[in-house]
Amino acid sequence: MSLVNSKKMFEQAYKNGYAIGAFNVNNMEIVQGITEACKEENAPVILQVSKGARAYANHTYLVKLVEAAVIECPDIPIVLHLDHGPDFDTCKSCIDGGFTSVMIDYSSHPLDENIEETAKVVEYAHKYGVTVEGELGTLAGIEDEVSHAVGSYTRPEDVEKFVKGTGVDSLAIAIGTSHGAYKFKPEQCTVNEKGILVPPALRFDILKEVSKRLPNFPIVLHGSSSVPQEYVKMVNENGGKMPNAIGVPEEQLREAAKLSVCKINIDSDLRLAMTGTIRKFFNEHPDKFDPREYLKPARANIKEIVRHKLRDVLGCAGKADECK
Numbered sequence: 001m002s003l004v005n006s007k008k009m010f011e012q013a014y015k016n017g018y019a020i021g022a023f024n025v026n027n028m029e030i031v032q033g034i035t036e037a038c039k040e041e042n043a044p045v046i047l048q049v050s051k052g053a054r055a056y057a058n059h060t061y062l063v064k065l066v067e068a069a070v071i072e073c074p075d076i077p078i079v080l081h082l083d084h085g086p087d088f089d090t091c092k093s094c095i096d097g098g099f100t101s102v103m104i105d106y107s108s109h110p111l112d113e114n115i116e117e118t119a120k121v122v123e124y125a126h127k128y129g130v131t132v133e134g135e136l137g138t139l140a141g142i143e144d145e146v147s148h149a150v151g152s153y154t155r156p157e158d159v160e161k162f163v164k165g166t167g168v169d170s171l172a173i174a175i176g177t178s179h180g181a182y183k184f185k186p187e188q189c190t191v192n193e194k195g196i197l198v199p200p201a202l203r204f205d206i207l208k209e210v211s212k213r214l215p216n217f218p219i220v221l222h223g224s225s226s227v228p229q230e231y232v233k234m235v236n237e238n239g240g241k242m243p244n245a246i247g248v249p250e251e252q253l254r255e256a257a258k259l260s261v262c263k264i265n266i267d268s269d270l271r272l273a274m275t276g277t278i279r280k281f282f283n284e285h286p287d288k289f290d291p292r293e294y295l296k297p298a299r300a301n302i303k304e305i306v307r308h309k310l311r312d313v314l315g316c317a318g319k320a321d322e323c324k
């Protein structure tokens with residue numbers, strides 16, 4: 001099948017209590033690792049491309065890599081999505097250039113400007129069958145090259161006005177997640193019986209209030225990496241330095257996926273798997289210099305972490321057929 005938009009996926013995910021994984025792609029090995037896992041697990045998937053990814057790898061290379069994945073995985077639905085589109089022109093360029101879904105992220109602008117710019121993107125995108133994600137509230141951390149030291153939670157009282165005023169197909173909200181590998185400070189966490197740091201809970205009260213105001217409407221969570229400690233350890237034991245890297249507990253994401261959250265964005269966990277694996281390889285094989293030798297285990301570990309997300313966190317393994 002050819003690339004699809006996110007409409008059917010979100011309908012099914014909402015109805016059946018799971019979420020679609022939205023994984024960021026920047027090169028061939030990442031595309032392959034993700035889609036090989038999805039193919040084997042028969043899972044629908046969203047491959048997303050940021051402004052930074054387009055600047056790094058070039059729009060055409062990324063589109064062609066994703067198109068290659070579509071040929072290699074003919075039986076699973078795949079969406080090609082723009083992550084954190086900064087303005088109308090970037091969204092238009094992606095829509096014109098083969099994307100099937102875009103995000104317009106005007107969340108750091110005042111509400112009325114956010115509505116105006118988002119509505120403009122929706123009007124253009126819908127003419128081409130492209131679905132649109134908007135955002136309300138800001139995540140702490142780096143969001144599309146804009147750094148927010150402190151995030152601001154989504155205000156439930158704004159969501160109906162935003163969705164009605166824009167016509168968006170899904171809405172990203174801020175309930176305590178943030179981008180990157182340092183989502184919580186150790187002093188914000190409690191220590192459990194195993195000595196593991198447990199971060200503060202996500203604001204499920206906000207999620208539930210938003211969902212009450214927007215029945216049957218797909219919600220998106222950004223900043224949803226869990227920062228697996230085995231990979232943080234692998235990085236740190238092999239010359240890296242990532243002290244106090246902490247992510248969102250996977251059980252909370254599983255809970256969110258059972259509610260109205262239909263898309264969960266994961267990038268940092270794949271970066272960690274790739275970097276940890278390559279660092280370990282270099283440490284163990286200082287004589288090797290063939291990129292294929294270190295990219296192969298890196299790709300294999302991306303595949304395994306994605307498989308784990310599909311099965312144990314998102315709940316979308318085996319759901320490809322109902323999303324077609």
Ligand code: G3H
Pocket residue numbers: 024050051052053083084142143144145179180267268
């Ligand atoms: O939301 C941010 C994503 O992880 C993409 O990051 O802008 O460094 O490509 P990037």
Ligand code: 13P
Pocket residue numbers: 024083084178179180181221222223224225226265266267268269
């Ligand atoms: P993480 O940094 O938690 O992986 O979030 C990725 C993301 O939200 C991409 O838009």
Ligand code: ZN
Pocket residue numbers: 084179222223265
């Ligand atoms: Zn994001």
